[in-house]
Amino acid sequence: MTTFARRSSLILPVNIPRFVERAWTRGADAVVLDLEDSVPAAEKTAARKLVRDSMPIAARGGAEVAVRVNNEPGLLDDDVDAAVHPGLDNLHLPKAESAGQIRELAARVDRLERARGLPPGHIRFSLALETPVGVLAARELATASERIRSMGVGVEDYCLALGVEPSADGIELMYPVAHVVTVCKAAGLEATGLVGSIAGFRDLATFEGAAVRARQLGCEGAGCIHPDQVVILNRVFTPDPAKAEYARRVVEAFEDGVRKGTASVNLAGKMVDVPVYKRALVILARAQAVAATEARKAAALARLGATS
Numbered sequence: 001m002t003t004f005a006r007r008s009s010l011i012l013p014v015n016i017p018r019f020v021e022r023a024w025t026r027g028a029d030a031v032v033l034d035l036e037d038s039v040p041a042a043e044k045t046a047a048r049k050l051v052r053d054s055m056p057i058a059a060r061g062g063a064e065v066a067v068r069v070n071n072e073p074g075l076l077d078d079d080v081d082a083a084v085h086p087g088l089d090n091l092h093l094p095k096a097e098s099a100g101q102i103r104e105l106a107a108r109v110d111r112l113e114r115a116r117g118l119p120p121g122h123i124r125f126s127l128a129l130e131t132p133v134g135v136l137a138a139r140e141l142a143t144a145s146e147r148i149r150s151m152g153v154g155v156e157d158y159c160l161a162l163g164v165e166p167s168a169d170g171i172e173l174m175y176p177v178a179h180v181v182t183v184c185k186a187a188g189l190e191a192t193g194l195v196g197s198i199a200g201f202r203d204l205a206t207f208e209g210a211a212v213r214a215r216q217l218g219c220e221g222a223g224c225i226h227p228d229q230v231v232i233l234n235r236v237f238t239p240d241p242a243k244a245e246y247a248r249r250v251v252e253a254f255e256d257g258v259r260k261g262t263a264s265v266n267l268a269g270k271m272v273d274v275p276v277y278k279r280a281l282v283i284l285a286r287a288q289a290v291a292a293t294e295a296r297k298a299a300a301l302a303r304l305g306a307t308s
Contacts, residue, residue: 004296005289006030006064006150006190007221007237008230009092009126013038014067015047020054024061026227027234029293031058032066035079036094038225044075048082055087062300066090066126080105084112088123094154096127097134102144109147123147126192130154131161135176142187151184152193152219153177159197166197170210174217181218194222201226211236220286244287247280254280 010028012019014035023031033054039047051067058065065087069079071094083091091109096102102125109123125147129135135153142151153176159166166172173195184191195217196210207229211222221237224230239247250267254277257265264273 003285003289003292004029004064005221005237005286005293006192007290007293008233009066009192009221009223010063010227010230011038011068011223011225013047014050014054015039015043020050020057023058024063026230027061027297028063028224028227028230029221029234029297030064030066030090032068032092032223033058034068035075035082036068036070044070048078051082052085052087055085059087060300060304062297064089066092068092068094071095076105077108080108081112084109084118084123085116086118088118090124090126090149092126092128094128095130095134095157096141096151097129097131097137099137099140099144102127102141102148106145106147121147124149127151128154129176129180130157132158135179138180138183139187142183142189148189150190150192150221151180152191152222153180155194155197156199166199168196168206168209170195170197170213177214177219178217185218190221191217191219192221192223193219198223198225198229201229204228204232208232208236238290239283239287244283247283247287250276250280251284 006029008028009030009032010023010026011032011034012023014020014033033051035044035047055065066089067083069076069083069091113120125145126149127141129138129151142148153173155166155173158176159172162172164172177193177195181191193214194210195213200206211233214222215236222233224233250272253265253267254272264271
C-alpha cells in the first residue's frame with residue numbers, strides 16, 4: 001500500500017461555497033470539510049446536506065478528503081451518516097476522550113461502508129485530544145481501532161481547558177504534544193499538531209515557529225485554516241533536500257559496507273554505523289511519502305488539464 005504524507009490539512013467550513021470550490025487549488029495534502037467549530041449551530045443541519053457533493057470538489061487537486069464531525073450527542077451520528085460516502089478518506093473526531101466511543105464509531109463506519117459499497121477499512125480516523133482527560137487517555141485511544149491513523153492535540157480547546165491563552169512560544173503545549181507524540185510513535189500512528197496557535201493566520205512567522213517546534217518533537221503534519229499556512233506546513237514537514245540526499249548516500253555506503261563484512265563505514269569523514277543508517281532510512285521513507293503525495297496531486301491536476 002502506498003504511504004502518503006499528510007503535512008498540511010486545510011480546514012474549511014463546508015457551508016461556504018467559495019471556500020469549498022477553491023480548496024483544491026491550495027496545495028494542501030488533505031482538505032478537511034468542517035461541520036464543527038467553523039459552522040454555526042443554526043447552520044449545521046443545512047451544512048450536513050452539502051458534504052457529499054463537496055467531497056469530489058475538494059478532491060480535484062489530488063488531496064485526501066476528510067470531514068470533521070461534531071462530537072456531541074444528537075450531532076455525531078447524523079454527521080457520520082452524511083460523511084461516509086465514496087470519496088471520503090478520513091473522519092476527524094474532535095474532543096476524543098473515550099476508547100469505547102472510538103470502538104462504537106468504528107463499528108458504525110463498518111456498517112456504512114458495507115451498505116454503501118466502500119472498500120472495507122478505507123476510511124481512517126484522526127483524533128483530536130482537546131482536554132486533559134483526552135491527553136491522559138491517549139494510550140487507550142491510540143489502540144481503540146485499527147482505523148486510527150493519527151492523533152494530535154487540539155491547541156485552542158486544550159488551552160481553554162487549562163484556563164490559559166496560547167502563548168507565542170507554546171510552552172503550555174510542550175507536555176501534551178510530547179506525550180501524544182510518544183504514544184503515537186509507540187502505537188505506529190502519525191503524530192500531528194502544532195506547538196502554538198493555529199488562529200493567527202496573518203502572523204506567519206509565529207505560525208512557522210509553532211510548526212518547527214512540533215516537527216522537532218516528532219509531529220509529521222498539522223491542520224491549518226488559511227492557504228498561506230499550507231505553504232509553511234508543506235515546507236516545514238518535508239525533509240530538507242540536502243539531508244535527504246545525504247541520507248541516500250548514507251544508506252548506499254552502509255549497505256555496501258555490510259556486503260563487504262563491516263557495519264561501520266566512513267562517509268565524507270563521518271562514521272556511519274547502525275543508528276546513523278536507521279535514521280537515514282527514516283528520512284528516506286519520509287521523503288518518499290512526500291514524493292508520492294506530490295505525485296498524486298500532480299497527476300490529479302494533469303487530468304484536470306487534459307479534460308479542460
